[in-house]
Amino acid sequence: MSYNIHHANPPSRPGEIDLEAIARVIRDQKADLVALQEVDVNTGRSGTVNQASALAELLGMNFYFARAIDFDGGKYGVAILSRYPLSGMETMSLPETAAPQSEDRVLATATVALPDGRMIRFGSMHLDVSNAANRLQQVQAINQVAAQEKRPFILAGDFNDMPESAAIQELDKLFTRTCGSNCAPTIPVDAPTRTIDFIAFTHASGLEVVSQQVVPERYASDHLPVVATLQFK
Template sequence: MCYFNPILIFLACLLLLTACVAPSLQSAGNSQPETASPQLRVMSYNIHHANPPGRKGVIDLEAIAEVIRKEAVDLVALQEVDVRQPRSGNVHQAQALAEMLGMHHYFAKAIDFGGGEYGVAILSRYPLSDTIKVELPKEDSPNAEGRVLALATVQLTEGQHIRFGSTHLDIQSSANRQQQVETINAAAADELPFILAGDLNDYPDSPAIKALDQVFQRTCLTNCEATFPQDEPDRIIDYIAVTHASKLKVESHRVVPESYASDHRPVVAVFELPTASVSR
């Protein structure tokens, strides 16, 4: 007759359990958590002075704010922005959007219009500095509407900066657009990474965009979605691009399927930000 000591059985089971668990604990203790690279979400949006194209005379700035809010972007390049114009309720639209979204802003006037100002703007979740307006040339068609580049330095974190630009190129003259791109290319000759976004009013195979490609990498190069008009888009005229020298990696590009708030669809790109590339 065999006799089993329950104490010995308990101790044997305990030793076996410890042997199985210990390697797992050791492995867990030695593993290092993966750290995701920092990202930057950027939008380009021609807001049509917040007038939904299907509602003549109506201004719906909250609809524009909601589009931006839903995309959770860090930087926004705005075009066709009204400032203190009677047609849009004498509101400073860039400032109002910044307040609605809890962002910083910079507005650059392109022209005086309708008793107020009209131009492009930048919204940013990060502090802005070194803001400047660059007048863009229109030598081929001097009577064309004035166009500008809004530029700012964006402080991402302490000691980390990029340059960000918002623009809206001439609609009348291809030669004007090419000259304007060349001026932007010259402005991008900076040691900081430079992201450009805007309504460039030209197609990907145009001389102006080919000139842009000499200095910038567009965030979409093939099989890109159309951005205009908003209801049945059939052309690409809105872009986001980054300087070749910046080493910022484009993680994604998409056109937001939004068809109410403006006559353009917004474009959103996500960048990976290597720390070494954004130090000033």
């Protein structure tokens, strides 16, 4: 699953936090691996709660949080949730030289030990919202990391860009998006018109898509979650 959780603030309830609603969405989809974006850790606006840890506890999952910026007395960034053991967790800062004033962005990655003993690499990211050239640079940096990865590599997150954009076209050079050429919109939740949240895997991963859907969950966040089932060929 890829899910921008809007720091667990339902759009219809300004200023309120509902972590259980986010957990329910993940639980209902029976997701094994989740890439989260817009996660608060110990910020004032979210009641000084470590949202990554709290969601992991609610769901009985392992987690890794990657700080992008300091915010409101705490940290803000992306996270990984996993039903399987995690190791080799890393946070990589993404470039923003085209517009250095933009909010800092990161890629979080971890090695996941699957039940059959196979190991994969899983990544969660959130690209720049304001500058297309930054987004292109950030995807190029992610592609460089993925090209060096010997394990199957799954990437998920909020790309803040549409399928026809330069950034997504760059992504497609190395990755296969689970939605293929028929990518349903993920934002805004009330009447979705834009497809900016994706799950993808490197061409060399040996994976194929069993199913893919955008979940019509309109309360918990301002993004719709994306869920895909993958299998090894």
